[in-house]
Amino acid sequence: QKEVEQNSGPLSVPEGAIASLNCTYSDRVSQSFFWYRQYSGKSPELIMSIYSNGDKEDGRFTAQLNKASQYVSLLIRDSQPSDSATYLCAVNVGGNDMRFGAGTRLTVKP
Amino acid sequence: ETGVTQSPTHLIKTRGQQVTLRCSSQSGHNTVSWYQQALGQGPQFIFQYYREEENGRGNFPPRFSGLQFPNYSSELNVNALELDDSALYLCASSLAGRTEAFFGQGTRLTVV
Secondary structure, rough: OOOOOOOOOEEHHHHHOOOOEEEEEOOOOOOEEEEEEOOOOOOEEEEEEEOOOEEEOOOOOOEEEOOOOOOOEEOOOOOOOHEEEEEEEEEOOOOOEEEEEOOOEEEEEE | OOOEEEOOOOEEEEOOOOOEEEEEEEOOOOOEEEEEEEOOOOOOOEEEEOOEEEEEEEEOOOEEEEOOOOOOOOEEEOOOOHHOEEEEEEEEEEOOOOOOOEEEEOOEEEEE
16 A cells, blocks of 8 residues: 555546645654645745644635544635646655655646 | 745756756745656645755655755766656655645656
C-alpha cells in the first residue's frame, strides 16, 4: 500500500463548478498535511496546509481533514481554467520526511 | 515568488558522471530539503540539511550526498549517474520546526 494515495485523474470540471480532490494516507501518526499545485513543467506551489480535524478555508480553497479515516481533501469552488494543474497531496510522516502522492491532474474547461 | 533559487535549470550528463546541483534558500529559512521527482510521480524525499548537517534521509543510496553552507545554501551531489537518475530535482526551504516547505523552480537533469 502506498503511503499517500490520490486518484491520478484526469479530473475534468466545467468552469464555475466545484472541484473535489481526495487523498488517503497510511501513517496514523501523521500530523501535518499539505496541498501543492504544480503546473506543467513547473515546481510545486504550496496552496494549503492543515493540521487539525475539520475544514480550513482560504479564498476559493477548502481543505478538509479526517484523521480517524486518514483522509484529506481539497475543494476548489468557482473553478477557473487557471486552476488546471496537477494537485499534490503531501503528508509529514514525522521528523523531516514529507511524503507525496503522485498527484491528481485537474482540467477546468471554459 | 518563493525566494528559493536553484541552478542550473537544465542539465544533461552522461551515465557514470557526477553532478552538483545548487540551491539558495528563502531569506530566513535555515532548513533545506531535496526531492527527486520522476515524470508523472510525486516528489520523493532525498534528505534534509539543518545547521550544516544532514537531518533526515529518504531511501536513496549513498551516491546521493549533500552539503549545507553557513548562509543556508545547499548542494546536492550525485555520483556515478544512472539513467534512472533523470528527473526534476527540487530544493525546498523551511524554518526550523516548521513543516511548511517552499520549493525552488527545480533542476531538470537528463542522464544519457
